[in-house]
Amino acid sequence: MTGEPIRILVVDDHPTFRLGMNALLSSIPGLTVVGEAADAPEAVELARRVPADVVIMDLDLAGTSGIDATHAVLRERPELRVLVVTMLEDDDSVFAAMRAGARGYVLKSASPAEVERAVRAVAAGDVLVASGVAERMLGFVTGARSATTPFPELTEREREVLDLVARGLDNLAVARRLSLSDKTVRNHLSTILAKLRVADRSQAIVRAREAGLGGGP
Structure with missing residues (x-):
């Protein structure tokens, strides 16, 4: 220029x-x-x-x-x-x-x-x-990401949030577990609902458990 x-x-x-x-x-x-x-x-x-x-x-x-x-x-x-x-x-x-x-x-x-x-x-x-x-x-190009990763449209952090929600944790518990603010967790959940094209938290939990999330301690 x-x-x-x-x-x-x-x-x-x-x-x-x-x-x-x-x-x-x-x-x-x-x-x-x-x-x-x-x-x-x-x-x-x-x-x-x-x-x-x-x-x-x-x-x-x-x-x-x-x-x-x-x-x-x-x-x-x-x-x-x-x-x-x-x-x-x-x-x-x-x-x-x-x-x-x-x-x-x-x-x-x-x-x-x-x-x-x-x-x-x-x-x-x-x-x-x-x-x-x-x-x-880069991960996609190099094959670093597994083809079986659930919900590849989500970021790693969003999958972590969804996994914890699918385990039954509320927003405050998720925030504490991930060292995030409650507002940040709410923002992540809004994005997750939009990306998964589901109407509410309950539907997201169903989708998550069907994909194998939410089974941890």
Whole structure:
């Protein structure tokens, strides 16, 4: 990159997130937001008419997926660098995003410094993946992860939480066992329910026990 600021498009269907991301990026020297979109058609239209270097892309867009949006944007502007910033950290989403042409993948829980580093890295032509996601990708490529691992869409920590819940522990007991806060356990459970596509804790416990979790002491 030259001395010109890195020009960024933000694609996310949550106005509050777009506002926050815009404020964050605009506060960093050398970065500037030149457009925002809430869905894939808006993103493609922006890519056509607005000079940009990096697209920050959510994967869970209204009406379509960020994967499809990434494909569509890169068909219009192959030189754009797509950085996925999402809540989704399952392996399928990661690999689908990278296959679609994304150059980076970070979670919405990333710190401002991590987001800045990712933006600058993909703008420079590098590939950057969040550390926890990268470890699982490496494990997948090297075969380190067992094919029989239950619920591969969950992180290791989420499987630990689910296992303890399936043993009958309440949130406070899970928090104590794993040295976490009660709020963190609740957040993990919300993510687990979403990933397993179940309605409540009871259904998650049934799924977990069917998969062999919850049998420990």
